[in-house]
Amino acid sequence: MKILVVGATGTIGAAVSDALTARGHTVLPASRSGAIKVDVERPDTLDAVFATEPGVEHVVCCAGSGSLVPVDGGTDEEFVEGLRGKLLGQVFLLRHAIPHLPDGGSVTLTSGRIPETLRGSAFGSLTNVGLEAFVAAAARELPRGLRVNAVSPGWVSETLAALGESDGGTPAAVVARSYVEAVETTGLTGRTLTP
Numbered sequence: 274m275k276i277l278v279v280g281a282t283g284t285i286g287a288a289v290s291d292a293l294t295a296r297g298h299t300v301l302p303a304s305r306s307g308a309i310k311v312d313v314e315r316p317d318t319l320d321a322v323f324a325t326e327p328g329v330e331h332v333v334c335c336a337g338s339g340s341l342v343p344v345d346g347g348t349d350e351e352f353v354e355g356l357r358g359k360l361l362g363q364v365f366l367l368r369h370a371i372p373h374l375p376d377g378g379s380v381t382l383t384s385g386r387i388p389e390t391l392r393g394s395a396f397g398s399l400t401n402v403g404l405e406a407f408v409a410a411a412a413r414e415l416p417r418g419l420r421v422n423a424v425s426p427g428w429v430s431e432t433l434a435a436l437g438e439s440d441g442g443t444p445a446a447v448v449a450r451s452y453v454e455a456v457e458t459t460g461l462t463g464r465t466l467t468p
């Protein structure tokens with residue numbers, strides 16, 4: 274199958290691209306700075322990719338940007354920017370993919386689990402739980418057998434290692450299996466998969 278992976282240069286996106294390729298799928302790797310340019314905050318960039326890359330059957334989004342804005346800090350503008358970078362950006366991605374995907378095609382989004390003790394976790398919850406609720410409800414509205422799911426990773430081992438934590442987390446290759454499941458499982462929709 275032909276699959277557009279947005280955020281393909283990231284820790285999770287690279288592992289997802291490798292896993293999908295290993296399953297025999299054709300991956301189109303995209304990000305803001307890659308050869309195939311998609312910015313989830315600018316849905317016109319996704320429209321442009323669909324116009325130039327015919328035959329995309331599934332879209333996977335492992336992109337996310339913005340910081341965890343604390344409830345009692347930052348600015349309202351930072352809050353909105355953060356929502357655009359992950360929550361709204363992925364909502365836009367689904368909305369703009371719908372007219373282009375074939376019957377039975379799918380979109381897989383990324384939410385996540387943030388430790389409650391981490392400052393900014395309320396912002397993270399708003400984004401992640403909001404996305405998961407959106408996915409559950411949006412699945413019922415989609416036409417033509419289109420599917421939408423989310424994957425909710427906890428800490429990824431490689432990310433923790435980059436932060437100086439040598440233990441813990443889930444390897445990106447293991448997280449990637451949930452994305453493969455979301456893409457390949459006919460009839461799976463409205464679900465949040467937890468690696």
Ligand SMILES: NC(=O)c1ccc[n+]([C@@H]2O[C@H](COP(=O)([O-])OP(=O)(O)OC[C@H]3O[C@@H](n4cnc5c(N)ncnc54)[C@H](OP(=O)(O)O)[C@@H]3O)[C@@H](O)[C@H]2O)c1
Nearest residue numbers: 280282283284285304305306312313336337338385429432
């Ligand atoms: N890593 C973890 O431990 C972990 C845990 C839970 C949840 N998550 C979630 O998983 C997602 C991916 O995490 P990651 O650690 O793999 O991130 P990452 O390593 O920082 O990679 C992010 C990827 O997304 C792309 N990107 C960022 N903003 C984008 C935008 N507006 N439009 C299109 N592409 C964009 C980046 O490339 P460009 O900069 O070139 O665009 C890059 O390819 C995020 O939503 C994150 O919140 C991660």
